[in-house]
Amino acid sequence: MKILVVDDFSTMRRIIKNLLRDLGFTNCEEADDGNTALPKLQNGNFDFLVTDWNMPGMQGIDLLKAVRADDRLKSMPVLMVTAESKREQIIEAAQAGVNGYIVKPFTAGTLDEKLKKIFERIDG
Amino acid sequence: MALSEKDNLERTIAQTKELLNHLEKSEIEDAQDLIDSLASDGDEDLFVEIGKLTRNLHEALSNFRMDSRITSMAASEIPDAKERLNYVIEKTEEAANKTMDMVESCTDRSKAMSKDADELLTEWKKLYARELDPGEFRSLCKKIEIHLEKNKEDADSLHSELTEVLMAQGYQDLTGQVIRQVIELVQDVEESMVNIIKMFGSMDSYESEKTKPLIKEGVEGPVIDVKKRDDVVKNQDDVDDLLSSLGF
Numbered sequence: 001m002k003i004l005v006v007d008d009f010s011t012m013r014r015i016i017k018n019l020l021r022d023l024g025f026t027n028c029e030e031a032d033d034g035n036t037a038l039p040k041l042q043n044g045n046f047d048f049l050v051t052d053w054n055m056p057g058m059q060g061i062d063l064l065k066a067v068r069a070d071d072r073l074k075s076m077p078v079l080m081v082t083a084e085s086k087r088e089q090i091i092e093a094a095q096a097g098v099n100g101y102i103v104k105p106f107t108a109g110t111l112d113e114k115l116k117k118i119f120e121r122i123d124g
Numbered sequence: 125m126a127l128s129e130k131d132n133l134e135r136t137i138a139q140t141k142e143l144l145n146h147l148e149k150s151e152i153e154d155a156q157d158l159i160d161s162l163a164s165d166g167d168e169d170l171f172v173e174i175g176k177l178t179r180n181l182h183e184a185l186s187n188f189r190m191d192s193r194i195t196s197m198a199a200s201e202i203p204d205a206k207e208r209l210n211y212v213i214e215k216t217e218e219a220a221n222k223t224m225d226m227v228e229s230c231t232d233r234s235k236a237m238s239k240d241a242d243e244l245l246t247e248w249k250k251l252y253a254r255e256l257d258p259g260e261f262r263s264l265c266k267k268i269e270i271h272l273e274k275n276k277e278d279a280d281s282l283h284s285e286l287t288e289v290l291m292a293q294g295y296q297d298l299t300g301q302v303i304r305q306v307i308e309l310v311q312d313v314e315e316s317m318v319n320i321i322k323m324f325g326s327m328d329s330y331e332s333e334k335t336k337p338l339i340k341e342g343v344e345g346p347v348i349d350v351k352k353r354d355d356v357v358k359n360q361d362d363v364d365d366l367l368s369s370l371g372f
Contacts, residue, residue, distance in 0.1 A: 011220040018228065054343040083346040085356045090363060094370050101363055104346065110360055 002027045006037040006051040006063065016050060016081065019108050023115065034058025038066055041073055053082035061093060068097045077118050081106065194316055205306045212299040219295035226285040233278055244271055
């Protein structure tokens with residue numbers, strides 16, 4: 001399973017990569033905003049996208065919409081890990097087709113739980 | 125009430141005619157009284173004018189004082205504050221990376237220790253089950269000795285890595301001091317802005333604006349005043365509830 005982790009803060013990317021590695025996902029790549037993430041997704045055979053919302057350049061919500069609008073990427077599961085916590089934003093992400101939404105600060109347990117839930121849905 | 129120029133002029137003409145009248149009739153005392161009253165009218169005007177000038181001068185002076193503070197804030201204090209906040213980002217990033225370096229190293233070490241102990245336990249159980257021949261027993265003893273020596277080394281390394289994690293937390297003190305300075309500057313800027321509003325704007329709209337809740341459009345990052353807000357979720361459970369209410 002190849003995962004792309006998108007966050008503008010390198011420390012958060014590192015935290016998420018470490019947690020994913022502990023959960024058995026060792027094939028991770030990074031991008032620091034939507035603009036750098038989208039070409040990687042289009043050319044990189046990724047299976048899963050973990051993205052922040054608030055980033056300079058292209059924001060996570062726009063990356064999600066771009067993924068859903070791209071014929072080759074539209075079925076890719078997307079997990080949002082973000083500090084954005086307004087109800088209307090969570091609803092917007094849900095309407096844009098997000099598969100999971102985690103608010104920062106979060107725990108390793110939450111990440112594990114949401115990943116399992118997403119994969120159960122895909123397998124089921 | 126101030127008189128218009130036309131009224132003033134008419135009054136002055138009338139008074140002058142009256143004065144001339146008194147002089148023609150040689151009514152010197154009356155003329156003198158009139159001159160005195162004219163002079164004191166002039167004094168009142170003069171005092172009003174001096175009052176106005178004083179007020180203008182006072183405002184100009186306080187404007188000047190405020191201007192020089194704003195100039196220094198814009199020219200040096202705010203750029204300096206930006207540098208300080210960048211320093212906070214740098215220091216916190218440095219500390220986070222240092223901590224993660226150590227955590228990753230500790231994690232690798234603990235995984236190796238666990239794997240090593242697992243292998244030894246398997247052989248140890250064989251010993252209890254009398255499945256080891258004397259050669260294997262000697263080899264097990266040697267392995268246990270190596271494991272214990274390595275354990276000691278690992279424990280020492282863990283200790284020094286944890287000390288580094290501890291020391292990396294020093295960022296909190298350094299960044300706390302810097303942020304406190306920036307808070308003071310923000311407070312000064314706020315005061316200056318209130319002064320400007322007092323002088324050129326409306327204090328009433330300032331006061332009424334103060335009571336309105338602050339509405340932030342779009343992305344805003346972490347919410348600081350969660351308790352005062354009803355448009356945000358409080359935690360992950362709230363997110364999950366909201367999503368499941370939407371059919372997720």
